[in-house]
Amino acid sequence: MASEKAATSPDRIIGRRKRSTTTRAGVALSADVIVDAALHLIDARGPQALSVRNLGAELKADPTAIYRYFRNVDDLLLAVAERLIGDALTEIDPAADWLTTLRDLAIRGHRAYLAHPKVALLVATRTTGRARELKVVDTILAALESAGFSVADAVRHYRVYADFVLAFSAFDAASAALSPQTQELDRSAWAKTYARVDAGDYPAIAKAGPDLVAQADLNTFESALDLLLSSIAAQAPSARD
Numbered sequence: 530m531a532s533e534k535a536a537t538s539p540d541r542i543i544g545r546r547k548r549s550t551t552t553r554a555g556v557a558l559s560a561d562v563i564v565d566a567a568l569h570l571i572d573a574r575g576p577q578a579l580s581v582r583n584l585g586a587e588l589k590a591d592p593t594a595i596y597r598y599f600r601n602v603d604d605l606l607l608a609v610a611e612r613l614i615g616d617a618l619t620e621i622d623p624a625a626d627w628l629t630t631l632r633d634l635a636i637r638g639h640r641a642y643l644a645h646p647k648v649a650l651l652v653a654t655r656t657t658g659r660a661r662e663l664k665v666v667d668t669i670l671a672a673l674e675s676a677g678f679s680v681a682d683a684v685r686h687y688r689v690y691a692d693f694v695l696a697f698s699a700f701d702a703a704s705a706a707l708s709p710q711t712q713e714l715d716r717s718a719w720a721k722t723y724a725r726v727d728a729g730d731y732p733a734i735a736k737a738g739p740d741l742v743a744q745a746d747l748n749t750f751e752s753a754l755d756l757l758l759s760s761i762a763a764q765a766p767s768a769r770d
Contacts, residue, residue, distance in 0.1 A: 560598045567606075608657075613645065666687070
């Protein structure tokens with residue numbers, strides 16, 4: 530009985546079934562083509578739209594053909610995460626100045642996530658363990674070690690730096706993924722609320738009201754990044770030489 534069940538399990542049926550390597554539109558299927566489709570699907574319809582069935586419709590292909598390239602949807606999702614990491618690595622050339630390297634990599638990573646905010650909501654907290662992620666981690670650690678940090682301190686600063694970039698990217702992606710109407714409501718709340726508070730109850734807000742409204746759309750990522758990097762640089766052994 531056990532062997533009979535194993536012979537008819539869905540995974541084995543999918544493994545045996547002959548699947549076309551081209552779509553009905555004549556496009557050759559590949560891992561990259563499927564990742565492209567997954568990105569487009571999530572960008573257009575949101576994270577909840579990622580499924581084998583929807584991917585099959587997007588690709589105009591038998592949905593089961595996806596299993597030739599990915600074990601399951603989560604395996605595909607990690608490949609999508611790798612794509613965004615790869616976008617951040619595009620044209621990265623580690624500079625002689627380790628701070629420039631870290632700043633450039635952070636800005637490119639943040640930009641890559643914001644280019645696909647709905648995707649970022651799914652992958653910002655994931656660990657791919659794949660080549661591009663390994664390249665990023667190696668680049669960061671090498672930059673920190675070049676500043677004179679011990680291996681242990683380089684790892685500690687790497688964790689703070691990486692978590693900062695990913696958390697900020699996820700936060701900004703969540704805002705960017707909101708509908709235009711919701712984004713407008715949030716922006717207008719600054720003018721409707723913070724510019725009109727009672728100075729007796731909230732004196733600091735009343736004093737800063739015009740500036741709070743004027744800077745409601747301020748992108749604070751680069752300012753916060755510079756503060757973080759300045760703090761790391763101040764602790765670098767090379768700064769004390």
